[in-house]
Amino acid sequence: MAPSAERRRAHAAVLALLEKRHGVGSKGAGPSAWMELRLDRALDALALDAGGSLEGALGLLETEPSRLEEIAERLRVGETRFFRDPPQWEALRKVAVPAFATRERVRALSVGCSSGEEAFSLAMLLDAxxxxxxxxxxVGMDRSEAAVAAARAGCYSLHQVSHVPSELRSRYLSEADGQLRVVESLKGTVSFVARDAMIGPPPGHYEIVLCKNLLIYFGNEAAERAVSLMLRSLADGGFLMVAKSEVPRVKALGHKAEELAPGVVVFRG
Structure with missing residues (x-):
């Protein structure tokens, strides 16, 4: 059933606040079905503390910033896995890593790293x-302190590591208490920081920046800011790689794409 006019107005008001303060938005197309569901759950919970009305719930968001932060977290789905989208990782392994092999040190960044799978995938690829x-x-960065804490632990279930190639799994993961831990030698090459993409990457210049499945949560203005900051952080010859589904959007923002390998696109500063 379609949301009522009152609900639609409430959704629009919340999204406007989220876009302004956290960069989370619906890209100007209105909220998707899954976003509406999460907004409704959040608003209903807020309304319980505001006399049962949506108007009261919106008032709480204006006066209590932590409540808005909670909704932003609900709308950021931290799904991630090791070596997600194999063609991109094959291009990194076969093209990017050899191209940077003569550099004294290669710096790589995972933006929106969630619980660390992508950052450790990068480390495995570079180490090997x-x-x-x-x-x-x-470096892995994520605005969620909880995600960063999980990433620093470097501990994953058997299901979570199912996409790690067997030769890398035996080399870089050790089993303990029914889980797999990143070995200390690899763990020591990766650092994690709680940092918002709206602030930009940590100081430095990076050969490889991955930002996959994060821009889908941003409105156009926030997405442009995040992309521009990432491109600005690139070292000479470095590149930004986004999820395949996000490539058209980054192109639409005016950034020129180039093929790293057949079917695999990157962006340069």
């Missing part, structure tokens, strides 16, 4: 491909 101590450094 470069094969020398101190040859690379990986």
């Amino acid at each position: 491909g470069l094969g020398r101590a101190g040859a690379y450094r990986v």
Whole structure:
């Protein structure tokens, strides 16, 4: 059933606040069905503390910033896995890593790293491909303190590591208490920081920046800011890789794409 006019107005008001303060939005097309569901759940919970009305719930969002932060977290679905989208990882392994092999140190960044699978995937790829101590450094950033804490632990279930190739799994993961932990030698090459994409990457210049399945939660203005900041952080010859589904959107923002490998697109500064 379609939301009532009152609900639609409430959704629009919340999204306007989220876009302004957190960069979360619906890209100007109105909320999707899954976003409406999460907004409704959040508004209903707020209304219980505001006399049962949507108007009261919106008032709480204006006066209590932490309540808006909670909704932003609900709308950010931190789904991630090791080596998500294999063609992109094959292009990184076969094209990008060899191209950077002569550099003294390769720096890579995972933006919106969630619980760390993408950042550790990068580290495995770089460690296996470069094969020398101190040859690379990986940084993972996510605005969620809880996600960063989970990433730093480097501990995953058997299901979570099911996409790790067997040769990398045996080399970089060790089993303990029914779970798999990232080995300390690899863990020491990756650092995690709680940081919002609206602020931009940590200081430095990066050969590889991955930002996959994060821009889908941003309105156009926030997406443009995030992309511009990431492109600005690239080292000479470096590139930004987004999810395949996000490529048309980044192109629409005016950024020029180039093929890293057949069917795999990246953006350069």
